[in-house]
Amino acid sequence: MVEFGNDSRALERERKQIPIQFMAVLAVTLLFPAVHAFAAANPPPPKLILQITVDQLRGDLPDKYMKNMPDGGFRYLKDQGIWYANARYGHANTETVVGHTSLATGADPAQHGMVSNVWFDRETGKLAYNIEDPRYHVLTEGGDVDKSTEIDASQALASTDGRSPANILVSTFSDELSLSSNGKAKIFAVSVKDRGAVTLAGHNGKAFWFSKSTGEFISTSYYYDKYPAWVSAWNRQGKPEVYSNKSWELLHKPSSYLYGDEDGNSGEVDVAGFGRTFPHAYGDSSNKQFNNYLTFSPAGDELTLDFAKAVIDAEKLGQDDITDFLAISFSSTDYVGHIFGPSSLEAEDNMLRLDRTLADLFAYVDKNIGLANTLIVLSADHGGPETPQHWQKFGIESNFVSPADWDKAPSIAKLKKRFGIGQALIKSFFPPYLYLDRKVIKDSGLDLAEVENAVADELMSIKGVALAISSSNLSSNQLPDTFLNRAALRNYNRKRSGNILILFQPHYFINHFNGEVVAANHGGPWNYDTYVPVIFAGSTIKQQRIDRPVEPIDIAPTLAEIMKTDKPSGATGIPLQEVMQAFK
Numbered sequence: 001m002v003e004f005g006n007d008s009r010a011l012e013r014e015r016k017q018i019p020i021q022f023m024a025v026l027a028v029t030l031l032f033p034a035v036h037a038f039a040a041a042n043p044p045p046p047k048l049i050l051q052i053t054v055d056q057l058r059g060d061l062p063d064k065y066m067k068n069m070p071d072g073g074f075r076y077l078k079d080q081g082i083w084y085a086n087a088r089y090g091h092a093n094t095e096t097v098v099g100h101t102s103l104a105t106g107a108d109p110a111q112h113g114m115v116s117n118v119w120f121d122r123e124t125g126k127l128a129y130n131i132e133d134p135r136y137h138v139l140t141e142g143g144d145v146d147k148s149t150e151i152d153a154s155q156a157l158a159s160t161d162g163r164s165p166a167n168i169l170v171s172t173f174s175d176e177l178s179l180s181s182n183g184k185a186k187i188f189a190v191s192v193k194d195r196g197a198v199t200l201a202g203h204n205g206k207a208f209w210f211s212k213s214t215g216e217f218i219s220t221s222y223y224y225d226k227y228p229a230w231v232s233a234w235n236r237q238g239k240p241e242v243y244s245n246k247s248w249e250l251l252h253k254p255s256s257y258l259y260g261d262e263d264g265n266s267g268e269v270d271v272a273g274f275g276r277t278f279p280h281a282y283g284d285s286s287n288k289q290f291n292n293y294l295t296f297s298p299a300g301d302e303l304t305l306d307f308a309k310a311v312i313d314a315e316k317l318g319q320d321d322i323t324d325f326l327a328i329s330f331s332s333t334d335y336v337g338h339i340f341g342p343s344s345l346e347a348e349d350n351m352l353r354l355d356r357t358l359a360d361l362f363a364y365v366d367k368n369i370g371l372a373n374t375l376i377v378l379s380a381d382h383g384g385p386e387t388p389q390h391w392q393k394f395g396i397e398s399n400f401v402s403p404a405d406w407d408k409a410p411s412i413a414k415l416k417k418r419f420g421i422g423q424a425l426i427k428s429f430f431p432p433y434l435y436l437d438r439k440v441i442k443d444s445g446l447d448l449a450e451v452e453n454a455v456a457d458e459l460m461s462i463k464g465v466a467l468a469i470s471s472s473n474l475s476s477n478q479l480p481d482t483f484l485n486r487a488a489l490r491n492y493n494r495k496r497s498g499n500i501l502i503l504f505q506p507h508y509f510i511n512h513f514n515g516e517v518v519a520a521n522h523g524g525p526w527n528y529d530t531y532v533p534v535i536f537a538g539s540t541i542k543q544q545r546i547d548r549p550v551e552p553i554d555i556a557p558t559l560a561e562i563m564k565t566d567k568p569s570g571a572t573g574i575p576l577q578e579v580m581q582a583f584k
């Protein structure tokens with residue numbers, strides 16, 4: 001039995017930092033004192049920090065598809081950036097809001113509180129969507145947001161359209177930048193997904209996301225009373241219309257692709273009207289699903305880029321001596337991964353088009369701000385699994401998990417026999433958490449820990465479950481120091497986490513939520529879900545490929561260190577020495 005926590009993790013990792021660059025500088029300084037005088041003048045801070053998140057970009061994917069990528073996008077990052085090739089999240093529930101908030105805050109969900117896309121709110125007695133906030137409402141432009149068009153399963157669960165960062169319990173790097181400049185730093189975040197933008201904008205920035213019912217980039221009354229003129233002007237242009245009656249087609253001839261002869265693999269989801277094979281028709285813009293189809297393809301990222309360029313222009317980002325912050329979260333890779341899997345012709349073509357979108361963005365920033373004045377950081381909120389069909393093809397046991405089909409009756413009977421109460425013990429189950437009815441347990445004079453552990457034991461007997469662990473065990477400080485226990489603990493927030501965390505064995509996952517079926521679904525603690533790229537480029541950064549293990553939560557403290565702001569309030573990440581060296 002070993003006690004462990006973030007402190008021991010930090011110490012352990014600190015020891016692994018090898019300050020080679022520091023040694024080199026020292027050697028040069030001793031040999032050539034004049035060089036020291038020159039090197040002592042710190043380069044000026046960047047005019048813009050551009051934080052890019054690619055939703056569901058597993059760490060191996062850029063290299064896997066790099067051979068068909070020309071210059072300017074990923075190749076620019078590879079040839080001129082510091083590329084951390086061994087970055088992994090340490091938390092168990094690798095979902096969108098969890099990863100984005102960890103990137104923004106440098107903290108684990110245990111500290112920042114965004115433990116899952118959806119949790120059960122014990123105060124309201126209802127499931128809560130991570131960033132929903134009934135005190136605010138969407139500022140509408142072209143009509144009300146029609147929730148019936150919302151195909152994002154977790155977003156569809158929100159009971160209001162109000163959004164704010166209020167549920168993020170700690171500060172973000174963007175908050176610290178805002179505090180240190182007394183609000184003068186301009187802070188913006190843009191994404192197709194609301195949670196991809198709200199998280200990175202922090203508490204004092206401005207967030208915009210894509211409305212799948214109106215095809216506009218929208219925000220809420222938390223951020224504005226009414227839209228700035230440039231937002232209305234962008235929305236009036238009706239940019240999505242460009243894709244009306246067009247299709248997503250392959251960029252190159254099929255034979256040049258790794259998956260060129262595998263269009264329509266088994267396992268791919270057949271989205272009605274969009275299909276499993278190229279070309280994927282967007283249909284007419286009057287079609288209710290039109291905007292959803294755009295997000296299922298590279299078009300979603302292209303629109304996000306277009307809106308981000310409008311932000312840069314209208315808000316004059318990076319044009320003065322006060323460092324501004326722009327976060328862009330590209331969501332298409334996630335939707336494509338969910339529908340077709342990451343090893344599909346669609347995912348491959350999406351990567352090539354994402355690469356072109358990035359090249360376009362970098363060229364635009366270079367022209368308007370200068371890449372030398374811009375610090376770029378790119379990462380992902382999580383990786384993603386293969387489809388079970390794909391893994392099976394390679395001899396790896398894999399399958400979907402289907403809680404709806406679990407035979408719960410024997411377990412419920414056992415619990416009833418032991419505690420006198422069965423089904424009534426369970427309040428809510430929304431993966432990865434199961435919530436017990438604390439009132440029922442208390443009123444019956446039962447011991448919460450005993451009930452929790454008994455339910456966890458029953459869950460452990462289900463095929464595909466790797467770990468079902470109770471909150472009382474997680475908060476006991478008596479846990480064996482295992483990989484899964486660590487991941488569970490780093491995801492454990494006493495107020496938001498359920499009574500029992502359920503993790504599935506490798507290559508097993510749920511593919512079915514609220515009537516929506518997906519081909520592949522992240523959310524586990526295994527490498528394919530936790531492995532992401534962490535890349536810094538632009539500014540004074542020089543090319544390096546770093547193989548030592550780092551974590552995406554190291555990004556925010558690194559940015560804080562470079563900008564000499566306070567660390568985000570819950571940050572436990574460790575500043576990345578190789579990046580900081582470029583600013584000394």
Ligand SMILES: [Zn+2]
Pocket residue numbers: 056096334335338522
């Ligand atoms: Zn996803």
